[in-house]
Structure formats: structure tokens, C-alpha cells
Amino acid sequence: xxxxxxxxxxxxxxxxxxxxxxxxxxxxxxxxxxxxxxxxxxxxxxxxxxxxxxxxxxxxxxxxxxxxxxxxxxxxxxxxxxxxxxxxxxxxxxxxxxxxxxxxxxxxxxxxxxxxxxxxxxxxxxxxxxxxxxxxxxxxxxxxxxxxxxxxxxxxxxxxxxxxxxxxxxxxxxxxxxxxxxxxxxxxxxxxxxxxxxxxxxxxxxxxxxxxxxxxxxxxxxxxxxxxxxxxxxxxxxxxxxxxxxxxxxxxxxxxxxxxxxxxxxxxxxxxxxxxxxxxxxxxxxxxxxxxxxxxxxxxxxxxxxxxxxxxxxxxxxxxxxxxxxxxxxxxxxxxxxxxxxxxxxxxxxxxxxxxxxxxxxxxxxxxxxxxxxxxxxxxxxxxxxxxxxxxxxxxxxxxxxxxxxxxxxxxxxxxxxxxxxxxxxxxxxxxxxxxxxxxxxxxxxxxxxxx
Ligand code: FAD
Numbered sequence: 001x002x003x004x005x006x007x008x009x010x011x012x013x014x015x016x017x018x019x020x021x022x023x024x025x026x027x028x029x030x031x032x033x034x035x036x037x038x039x040x041x042x043x044x045x046x047x048x049x050x051x052x053x054x055x056x057x058x059x060x061x062x063x064x065x066x067x068x069x070x071x072x073x074x075x076x077x078x079x080x081x082x083x084x085x086x087x088x089x090x091x092x093x094x095x096x097x098x099x100x101x102x103x104x105x106x107x108x109x110x111x112x113x114x115x116x117x118x119x120x121x122x123x124x125x126x127x128x129x130x131x132x133x134x135x136x137x138x139x140x141x142x143x144x145x146x147x148x149x150x151x152x153x154x155x156x157x158x159x160x161x162x163x164x165x166x167x168x169x170x171x172x173x174x175x176x177x178x179x180x181x182x183x184x185x186x187x188x189x190x191x192x193x194x195x196x197x198x199x200x201x202x203x204x205x206x207x208x209x210x211x212x213x214x215x216x217x218x219x220x221x222x223x224x225x226x227x228x229x230x231x232x233x234x235x236x237x238x239x240x241x242x243x244x245x246x247x248x249x250x251x252x253x254x255x256x257x258x259x260x261x262x263x264x265x266x267x268x269x270x271x272x273x274x275x276x277x278x279x280x281x282x283x284x285x286x287x288x289x290x291x292x293x294x295x296x297x298x299x300x301x302x303x304x305x306x307x308x309x310x311x312x313x314x315x316x317x318x319x320x321x322x323x324x325x326x327x328x329x330x331x332x333x334x335x336x337x338x339x340x341x342x343x344x345x346x347x348x349x350x351x352x353x354x355x356x357x358x359x360x361x362x363x364x365x366x367x368x369x370x371x372x373x374x375x376x377x378x379x380x381x382x383x384x385x386x387x388x389x390x391x392x393x394x395x396x397x398x399x400x401x402x403x404x405x406x407x408x409x410x411x412x413x414x415x416x417x418x419x420x421x422x423x424x425x426x427x428x429x430x431x432x433x434x435x436x437x438x439x440x441x442x443x444x445x446x447x448x449x450x451x452x
Pocket of ligand 1: 013014015016017018019036037038039053054055056057133134135136166167168169170171172194237304305306307313315316317318319320321322
């Protein structure tokens with residue numbers, strides 16, 4: 001049973017994915033929760049949003065959604081993706097399952113998910129959503145927020161008692177904490193940017209590529225991916241160097257873009273009738289990793305989600321990690337009741353090593369996706385690994401499965417994964433085909449390795 005709680009007014013900055021979910025967690029415990037959000041209400045007519053991207057939602061995210069009873073609601077608008085489909089430059093396809101039989105990651109629209117979470121938050125009478133409120137600064141000592149109303153331009157100061165900073169990678173709450181003593185902070189950008197493109201639905205609204213899959217066009221130094229939408233279209237993302245021979249800088253005209261895509265992604269070009277227009281219209285996004293510590297200021301302020309740990313998107317875990325923050329915080333609320341000092345302290349101690357591990361995993365997976373998945377030896381290794389996990393259930397779960405389909409803390413998953421990779425390096429020289437797995441020599445070696 002939850003420890004005794006006394007109800008108090010709480011403040012959340014940022015009604016993105018993590019802030020809107022967090023408001024539900026806190027309200028369900030009886031607190032009055034005010035949520036400030038810089039943007040206008042995305043559910044209102046006339047709201048102009050950038051192109052919505054799709055996110056891959058997996059087990060950690062699902063658990064957090066189920067924790068407030070909204071898993072089914074979201075499942076209705078999510079498309080399971082059971083495998084990766086790799087497209088080579090000749091249009092040949094290879095596939096790699098993500099997990100066992102029915103395991104999948106789920107494609108959801110970021111904007112759609114955010115709107116649903118806001119609807120659910122608003123349905124709780126204890127949640128008060130305040131849109132068009134931009135946080136300009138936080139006075140940590142006086143516990144005051146400075147907000148600017150985007151419609152009137154007016155500035156106002158609001159007192160807060162407890163503030164949850166979920167205002168994303170460029171957090172204003174974090175910016176205030178950065179000016180306190182011994183606050184560690186770093187941000188680093190990849191030399192790569194990303195651009196959203198679109199694959200049109202077929203004439204009857206059908207999917208022109210395999211629907212229940214995440215598609216990858218791995219090209220060594222760069223790649224494109226596509227995730228399915230409910231209406232038959234796919235959202236594509238091109239991850240591409242900013243500078244260099246093959247880069248955003250090198251493609252300056254529609255003719256150059258068209259020729260480049262026809263050369264390197266020939267099988268999708270016919271499915272992208274608006275390619276060149278979209279290419280020049282859509283912004284080029286940058287990819288940042290943010291690390292900081294501490295995440296809490298006394299028992300007054302705490303950061304969650306991208307505000308404390310923005311990562312590059314290649315493991316599909318940024319939102320999932322932010323949602324898992326909500327699960328962990330909720331467990332600590334069960335444990336510590338209203339001892340906010342203990343809650344915030346335990347939260348940052350538990351989560352920081354896991355967020356750091358996830359940041360590394362995300363950078364690591366970029367190489368795997370853009371390069372290694374095109375290598376037959378790599379695909380053979382993955383097949384062998386899945387044979388190993390079938391043979392040694394409970395003793396061998398692939399790194400990808402630990403990250404995506406388990407609740408093993410990220411840091412532990414990363415350590416296990418590195419150990420397994422060492423074993424595979426010793427094993428793979430003895431294996432040239434799937435059948436080699438059953439050779440006595442290989443089985444003997446494996447038994448020794450797993451027993452270690
Ligand atoms: P955000 O979603 O950024 O929300 C922050 C909110 O705060 C916004 O609503 C913003 O308007 C508001 N805000 C900001 N500043 C202020 C201010 N000063 N005052 C008031 N409000 C403010 N994650 C996955 O799990 N799976 C994926 O497949 C995946 N793919 C991705 C692909 C790309 C290209 C990118 C860039 C990211 C991807 N992510 C993915 C990561 C995911 O988008 C983020 O981790 C997630 O959105 C973080 O949620 P958040 O609520 O912490 O921050």
C-alpha cells in the first residue's frame with residue numbers, strides 16, 4: 001500500500017510526452033497538478049504543427065502507460081513492427097526479427113500520442129493544463145517561476161512549491177539549475193542531421209511496403225528508415241552527414257536530390273512523389289546528447305525525460321526512458337510517501353547511471369543500423385545469438401531484447417551486452433554458416449563460455 005500521502009499542489013513545466021504522462025501519475029495520487037506548456041493546445045483547431053514524426057514505443061513505455069491504466073487506449077493507435085526489413089541498393093530485402101514470436105516494437109505518431117495523453121490528463125479534474133505559457137526562468141531560492149503568455153505577451157510570476165521539469169532537451173528549468181554551484185552539464189551534437197520525408201499510401205489506402213516492420217536503408221555512413229502510419233503512409237527519416245561528399249551540404253538542387261535518391265534508394269523513389277519538395281521544405285534537425293547532474297534541487301525541483309537525459313534516437317528509447325522515469329518516480333512515491341527529499345535523491349541516484357548507459361547505447365546503435373545490418377556476417381551472428389538464447393533460456397537474452405523487451409536497468413543491460421559481445425568474438429571465427437552452430441567444437445566452446 002502507498003505510504004501515507006498528504007496532498008499538495010504540484011507544478012509541471014512542459015506538457016510533452018513525459019510531462020503529460022507524469023501529470024496523470026501525480027493526479028492519481030490525489031495531488032492538484034498544474035501543467036504549463038509553451039505551445040498552444042495541439043488539440044485545438046488551427047494548431048499548426050510541424051510534420052509529426054513516428055516513434056517506436058516498446059516495453060518500458062508500455063509499462064509506464066499501463067501504470068496509469070491507459071495502455072489499451074494507446075494500443076488502438078499503435079502499429080506493431082515485428083522485424084527490421086533491410087533494403088539494399090538493388091532493392092533486395094533481408095529481414096531480422098526484433099524478438100521472439102510475438103514481440104514487437106510499436107509505431108505511434110508523436111503528435112497523436114501527445115494529444116491522447118492530454119485528453120486523458122484533462123479528464124482528470126485534478127490536472128490543470130495551461131497552454132501558451134513559456135517558462136522564461138526559475139528563481140530556485142524564492143521558488144518562483146517567470147512565465148510569458150504567448151498570446152498576450154504578458155509576463156507573470158508564479159510561486160511554486162514543487163516543480164517537475166519536463167520541458168525537453170532545451171529545458172528552461174535545467175537552465176536555471178545550470179547556474180547553481182557544482183552543476184555538471186554537457187551537450188554534444190553528432191555531425192549528422194535528420195530530415196523527415198513521406199511515403200504515400202497506395203490507391204486504396206494500403207501500405208506499399210510491408211506494414212508490420214521497420215524499414216532500413218543502411219548505406220554505411222548514412223541511412224534512411226521508415227515507420228508505418230495507420231493511413232497507409234510511412235514516415236521516413238534520412239540520417240545524413242551535415243558536410244562532406246554525400247551530405248546535406250552537397251545536395252543543393254532538386255535535380256541533385258532526385259539523382260542521389262535514385263542512385264542510393266532506388267526502390268522507394270517511386271513511392272515518394274513529393275520527394276524534392278519535401279526535402280527542401282522540411283527542416284534539417286540536429287541530434288544532441290545532453291548529460292547533466294544533479295537532476296534535483298533540494299526537495300523543490302526535479303528534472304525528468306529529455307530535460308535531464310536527451311539522447312540520439314537510434315535505439316528508439318528516448319521517450320521510453322522518459323516514461324520509465326515516471327514508473328520509477330511512482331515506485332519511490334509508494335515507498336517514501338511525502339519525503340520528497342528522499343524521493344528526489346533516490347530518483348536521481350537510480351536513474352542517472354541508467355540514463356548514461358542509454359545515451360551510450362543510442363550512439364552505439366547508430367553504427368549498427370547504418371552499417372552493420374548490411375553485413376552478412378553480422379546477420380549470421382544475430383541468428384546464432386538467437387539460437388543461443390533458445391538453447392540457454394534465462395541465461396542469454398540479446399542486448400536488443402534486454403533494452404527493448406525487458407525492464408532490466410539500462411546499465412545492467414549494457415554490461416551484459418558487452419560481455420556477450422566478447423563471447424561472440426571468440427565464437428564467431430568457428431562459425432561460417434548457421435549449421436556450424438551444431439558442431440561439437442562450437443557447442444563445447446559455448447558451454448564453457450556460458451558457464452563462466
Ligand atoms: P518533449 O517531448 O520535447 O516535450 C517537452 C515539452 O516542453 C514540449 O511540449 C515543449 O513545447 C515544452 N517546453 C519546452 N520549453 C518550454 C518552456 N521554456 N516553457 C514551457 N514549456 C516548454 N524516442 C523513443 O522512445 N522512440 C523513438 O522511436 C524515438 N524516435 C525519435 C526520433 C527523432 C528524430 C527524435 C528527435 C527523437 C526521437 N525519440 C524517440 C525521442 C523522444 O522524442 C523524446 O525522448 C521525447 O519526446 C522526450 O519527451 P519529453 O516530454 O521529455 O520532451
